[in-house]
Amino acid sequence: MKFxxxxxxxxxxxxxxxxxxxxxxxxxxxMQWNYNGDVNWYLNKRLSFLLGFIPFIVYKSYKAKRGYK
Known part of the structure; x- marks a missing residue:
């Protein structure tokens, strides 16, 4: 993969x-709420850095789908 x-x-x-x-x-x-407004699950703040990779993953998948290099 070339950056x-x-x-x-x-x-x-x-x-x-x-x-x-x-x-x-x-x-x-x-991270997720039900219909009553109660929280279904939480994310530990030490794992929150994983959310920073989401824009990059979406960007790379968009480029791959469109055929850009």
Missing amino acids: NKKDILILVIPIIIIIISTPFLPDQIP
Whole structure:
């Protein structure tokens, strides 16, 4: 997999935001609610850095679907 400058920015910027915001997050982050407004499951704040990879994954899958290099 070859990375260009745009790929690196799309990967690095969300990771930097997550690293900066992690100390300010609660220990458990609510991720899903039911119809009554109760939380179904939580995400540990130490795993929140994984959310930073979502924009990169979506971007790469979009490029692959469209045939861009």
